[in-house]
Amino acid sequence: xxxxxxxxxxxxxxxxxxTVYIDNLSPQVTESVLRTALNxxxxxxxxxxxxxxxxxxxIPRCALVEMDNPKQAKAIISEMSNYPFMMxxxxxxxxxxxAEVEMFDDRPIKPGRKILCRWLDPNDPDFKVxxxxxxxxxxxxxxxxxxxxxxxxxEEKLAKQQAVTLKANYKKFEMIESVLIDGTARRxxxxxxxxxxxx
Amino acid sequence: xxxxxxxxxxDIPEFKWGKKKGVGMxxxxxxxxxxxxxxxxxxxxxxxxYLWHENESEPYIGxxxxxxxxxxxxxxxxxxxxxxxxxILNYLGDEKPLENEIFLASGEGIGLxxxxxxxxxxxxxxxxxxxxxxRNPQASEVELRMADFIFYRTFNVGSCTLFDNFPDSxxxxxxxxxxxxKKDQEIISPPKVKPILKERAERSSSFPKLVLDxxxxxxxxxxxxxxxxxxxxxxxxxxxxxxxxxxxACNEKILDAKVPFSQNRGLSKGVNFHEKxxxxxxxxxxxxxxxxxxxPDSQVFEVSRRPDxxxxxxxxxxxxxxxxxxxxEQGTLVLLENLDPSYASSEVENVVWHAFNQRVEVKxxxxxxxxxxxxxxxxxxxxxxxxxxxxxxELNRRCLMLSDGRPLIGRIQAPRVPGKPTxxxxxxxxxxxxxxxxxxxxxxxxxxxxxxxPNTIEFEMAMEWRLLQxxxxxxxxxxHEVSFSLSY
Numbered sequence: 001x002x003x004x005x006x007x008x009x010x011x012x013x014x015x016x017x018x019t020v021y022i023d024n025l026s027p028q029v030t031e032s033v034l035r036t037a038l039n040x041x042x043x044x045x046x047x048x049x050x051x052x053x054x055x056x057x058x059i060p061r062c063a064l065v066e067m068d069n070p071k072q073a074k075a076i077i078s079e080m081s082n083y084p085f086m087m088x089x090x091x092x093x094x095x096x097x098x099a100e101v102e103m104f105d106d107r108p109i110k111p112g113r114k115i116l117c118r119w120l121d122p123n124d125p126d127f128k129v130x131x132x133x134x135x136x137x138x139x140x141x142x143x144x145x146x147x148x149x150x151x152x153x154x155e156e157k158l159a160k161q162q163a164v165t166l167k168a169n170y171k172k173f174e175m176i177e178s179v180l181i182d183g184t185a186r187r188x189x190x191x192x193x194x195x196x197x198x199x
Numbered sequence: 200x201x202x203x204x205x206x207x208x209x210d211i212p213e214f215k216w217g218k219k220k221g222v223g224m225x226x227x228x229x230x231x232x233x234x235x236x237x238x239x240x241x242x243x244x245x246x247x248x249y250l251w252h253e254n255e256s257e258p259y260i261g262x263x264x265x266x267x268x269x270x271x272x273x274x275x276x277x278x279x280x281x282x283x284x285x286x287i288l289n290y291l292g293d294e295k296p297l298e299n300e301i302f303l304a305s306g307e308g309i310g311l312x313x314x315x316x317x318x319x320x321x322x323x324x325x326x327x328x329x330x331x332x333x334r335n336p337q338a339s340e341v342e343l344r345m346a347d348f349i350f351y352r353t354f355n356v357g358s359c360t361l362f363d364n365f366p367d368s369x370x371x372x373x374x375x376x377x378x379x380x381k382k383d384q385e386i387i388s389p390p391k392v393k394p395i396l397k398e399r400a401e402r403s404s405s406f407p408k409l410v411l412d413x414x415x416x417x418x419x420x421x422x423x424x425x426x427x428x429x430x431x432x433x434x435x436x437x438x439x440x441x442x443x444x445x446x447x448a449c450n451e452k453i454l455d456a457k458v459p460f461s462q463n464r465g466l467s468k469g470v471n472f473h474e475k476x477x478x479x480x481x482x483x484x485x486x487x488x489x490x491x492x493x494x495p496d497s498q499v500f501e502v503s504r505r506p507d508x509x510x511x512x513x514x515x516x517x518x519x520x521x522x523x524x525x526x527x528e529q530g531t532l533v534l535l536e537n538l539d540p541s542y543a544s545s546e547v548e549n550v551v552w553h554a555f556n557q558r559v560e561v562k563x564x565x566x567x568x569x570x571x572x573x574x575x576x577x578x579x580x581x582x583x584x585x586x587x588x589x590x591x592x593e594l595n596r597r598c599l600m601l602s603d604g605r606p607l608i609g610r611i612q613a614p615r616v617p618g619k620p621t622x623x624x625x626x627x628x629x630x631x632x633x634x635x636x637x638x639x640x641x642x643x644x645x646x647x648x649x650x651x652x653p654n655t656i657e658f659e660m661a662m663e664w665r666l667l668q669x670x671x672x673x674x675x676x677x678x679h680e681v682s683f684s685l686s687y
Contacts, residue, residue, distance in 0.1 A: 051520065084651050105562055126600070159624040
């Protein structure tokens with residue numbers, strides 16, 4: 001029984017090593033998109049999107065992608081951190097990092113761990129401390145959700161700013177193009193006696 | 200289902216076949232029977248019986264539809280199952296089953312019937328059909344009062360739906376056999392069987408019926424009102440309470456184990472008296488030590504494996520997301536916070552089992568980008584709303600300290616309704632007419648995943664995103680670090 005649990009856990013740890021955690025995914029990314037994208041680096045054996053049950057709906061999605069072997073997983077991580085990797089859109093890159101045990105909902109019991117529990121009554125000397133810890137936990141959760149909100153705002157801001165830049169850039173290119181197309185550029189070059197090669 | 204636990208007793212109980220019924224149509228060596236005697240109790244065809252699974256706290260209920268012995272002396276009994284409401288909770292929808300209602304399996308599919316060795320049967324169960332069906336001989340009030348369970352609906356295992364009417368045959372057996380027995384068949388009707396049963400019960404104290412029969416009858420004799428017009432539709436809470444009071448008088452040992460049960464599980468709907476009582480006696484011995492630990496003397500207790508890990512495996516389950524949504528609608532979903540993030544779901548199940556005596560389903564929430572690395576969270580589906588609420592109030596009133604000094608927090612939290620996330624900042628599309636012009640090209644460009652090359656606008660912008668990602672990573676790290684150093 002014990003050794004069985006241990007081998008199960010060892011197998012699970014192997015799986016964790018083979019797996020890549022990918023976040024900053026757009027909701028348009030489906031399993032097949034992920035598969036095709038990462039098959040460029042090796043062979044994908046499994047994809048699982050981590051469901052988001054607690055956070056607001058507008059956070060980017062994340063997924064666990066199991067590869068054939070740990071080497072491929074490492075290759076993906078280094079490749080995606082060296083070059084920004086676009087999936088189903090640009091310019092926000094997806095991000096990869098090594099998967100961790102806690103990211104799997106079906107993780108087996110870690111062998112050899114004992115859990116001890118204890119009920120504390122209100123008259124227990126430790127009760128106050130425990131209550132404080134409870135409050136602290138709640139406070140931290142509140143802080144985290146505030147932080148998340150701020151981060152989403154920041155992202156929104158950056159996206160807007162980039163949209164403006166992109167529009168400006170696009171307008172510039174369009175102008176150049178139209179100037180070349182309707183012959184204005186040629187006329188101007190003749191007027192200023194400059195040599196412009198045909199675009 | 201293959202290893203249904205048989206009755207545990209010191210000496211091997213005696214088994215004897217009863218009246219022969221005939222030989223097999225195909226194979227003349229197969230001998231069919233009408234009855235058999237096992238451990239002093241005679242079981243007949245179409246009797247309803249309890250079957251105990253070794254690790255299960257609630258016995259299964261089935262109806263014997265066939266008895267035979269193969270030439271190699273292998274004895275078999277074919278059972279058509281009854282479902283308890285709790286077993287098909289996810290398919291009940293808004294239906295509120297009666298307190299002691301069960302559902303007869305019908306249709307085609309897994310869960311309809313099974314073959315078992317007759318030794319797996321652990322006792323008779325008095326089930327009365329209250330269907331208004333013409334073919335069903337109506338039961339008398341006395342019979343109804345004596346009934347352990349009643350049924351008037353079938354659960355189709357193929358379509359997983361409830362039906363009020365009965366098909367002509369179930370598992371190849373005429374439906375008449377599933378209804379109450381006709382009066383001229385009275386020879387083998389439940390009241391006559393009772394004495395045998397009791398005798399047996401007195402002999403083996405491990406048999407849960409001992410307590411049941413006596414208390415039920417006491418309650419009835421004391422003139423406690425049992426509603427008569429409808430088949431025990433509303434056995435009032437008073438009545439239930441009176442039974443509870445009676446229970447300890449019968450057996451001292453049970454008293455001890457009962458306390459946490461009546462508090463937490465007490466009047467939970469859908470779990471009826473017999474289940475509770477049998478559960479109590481079943482667990483009384485094994486759980487005694489742990490139950491003591493739960494009592495408010497703040498003793499440390501170790502969380503070991505729950506004695507009953509799995510319910511029926513062969514029963515198809517809905518996906519977790521759906522079950523969770525339903526549980527939330529029914530008020531049985533609880534979010535546990537401040538767990539060690541590395542706990543496995545089953546470990547949390549064990550914790551809940553030891554702390555609240557509740558068999559629950561747990562799913563740890565996966566860590567992702569935005570979850571704190573220090574606080575594990577888990578969704579728990581309790582069996583009833585009462586149980587869920589009592590667990591939460593207990594966690595609020597007292598503190599359940601886990602081994603690493605974490606007090607557990609429980610609260611109701613709605614899971615986010617699954618669906619496409621609404622918007623995603625950071626993916627930009629260039630103007631529409633351009634798109635129209637180069638539609639094919641653009642579509643391809645968008646759907647292909649690629650690394651962006653340096654010296655393009657895309658790359659520049661991606662770098663800005665990278666910067667933001669890195670920044671926000673640092674924010675989070677700083678936040679978690681701060682919170683960690685605060686809490687320790």
